Amino acid sequence: MFSETIELRGHIIDSLILPKVLDQILTHGANFKIGEVKIGEKRADQSFARIEVSAETSEALDELILRLRQHGAEVLERAEAQLVRAPADGVLPRDFYVTTNQQTFIRFDAEEIEVRPAMMDSAIAVDRKKRSARAVKFFDVSKDHEIVVGHQGIRVVPVQRSTSHTDLFQFINATVDADEPKSAIIRGLGRELQLARAAKGKIAIVAGPAIVRTGAGQHLVRLIESRYVNRLFAGNAFAVYDVERALFGTSLGMNPDLAFARGGHENHMRAINTIREAGGISAAVDKEILTCGIMYACVRHGVDIVLTGSIRDEGPIPGVTTDVVEAQKVMREKLADVTHVLLLATIQHSLAVASMLAPNIKTVCVDMDSSAVERAVEHQPLQSIGLVTDVEPFLRELADCIATAEANSRG
């Protein structure tokens, strides 16, 4: 969205100039927000209106503004963004502007430049030559980078509520508690994912170990096999639990029937060793060491696996990015083209991913802990659904819905 603020003065009410200008904005497919209106009290008093006009493209806005000028609209000169050089590598100027995850524009050299990507908790670095602005993290900042400071010349455009009533995310737009029904929402989500796949959207799963431990792995495998997963974000533990389940039938030594296997506590470590020996998950699949499970399905169906480490990790298995700064970079890169994200039963990983999402990414968070769900979806106010529930029934029902829908579309 591109916008300008215009002002109208004069006898704009009696002359019907104000309604004419507002009508013209709408008939040209643009929108307006009235900032201020002062109506003259006496007959000779002139009136005043300040209106923010926004249009989809900068060309459409320019053309519209040109028309509105003919009716007396004056474009309000907007202040330029203030720039200060970074004092050292990795250090931002004091008073640097901290971004939200909303679409943001800065006024630079009398033009509006969009800050890319829309990334939360970053600074804005401006490249004068390229006339570009990008969101930067500390590690991206080099000495003398020009950084936006203060709040002047910055415009943030929040995600607009959809005008259609069919958008499941905006319709729900809340957290569904443990004691509330979820079936209808899960069916709706199944339809949404079907549409997303048909529209060549990218679906990412952020998966916690509980998926394996609760026995929900098989349902996630069904989604992968039906090509409903493009990317899998997880930690070392998730991959190891899944491999342990595939190799030994246990996760952390426990069988699905809740019995501890004899010597089961060793299985976890042996699974790690097996993958390390094979040279990684893909290699283990190729060598037919790993022949089932979620990681196997991912390799077989070309799902991009993004594994990142944590302090508690054993191993880790090859392919896990353990440098946290590097991990952030990889995750951002792999999230850049994602349209739908399912955050499943993992608090820390979900929060990390949620903080990297653009505000228009449709997000579902499923967790037993209601506060975790609320925190994970708070940055996607009009684009998220939170479900407080065990992940196993959620995944089972979602996979069933999708299987039914797929069967119907084939039939």
Next chain:
Amino acid sequence: MRELLLCPPDYYGIEYEINPWMSRARGAEAPLAQKQWKELHATLSKLDCKIDLIAPQPKLPDMVFTANAGLTVGRKFIPSNFRHKERAGEAPHFARWMEEHGYEIAWLPDDLYFEGEGDALFGGDALFCGYKFRSDIQSHRAVGEMLSCLVISVELVDPRFYHLDTCFCPLPDGAAVWFPAAFDEYGQRAIREHVADLIDVLPEEAAHFSCNAVVLEHDIILPEGAPKLVATLHDHGYRCHELPMSEFLKAGGACKCLTMFLPQREKP
């Protein structure tokens, strides 16, 4: 007694084309133009009004259209800022004449186009102002501030009726003669809301510049070619004086364009 400013058509002719009426290929006949102007002068002279003449200037053929010189209210004269450079040379001559005759000159900012009484006519308690082809709407605001009066700005949409006085003529009883199609929808609504009694002019009569009339109490001087309007005005109690204006119509002007009121109103 009303006072009017006229300019003899000594240098009048079609020397450029700045509206759809003008065609250098179809020039005005100078002797006939002189005759028609003299007839207007004579008609006005008989109607109990004082006529002042400004000396015509060579190379300013449209100076004859004094209505576009500016807007006079009381002793204040707001000179025009002509949109076309061809006419811009008229402004200092009019300003000097007005100054010499004791009027206070109130200049508009240079960047605001405004074509005087051609686009600014008092009707009821409002000053109706036309915009788009010649005057800018921004100038209306400035004029409204100078005069402290209500200004109704109306958009003109037909290039043949490029000035307000070619399609709108307020009458002393609060009514007005107009050609609605010359205005956009909002302009039409604004006029309807502020003028209780509107007399519509038919398209074929409007094309004869029937709205371009000089109104002196109960006498209306208008170009010939509008029998229906004349009948209607007669029913409203007005005496109509129909004059041949063919040579001035070739430049997109007629009776009203050839006269400026001194002042148009005593008070805004």
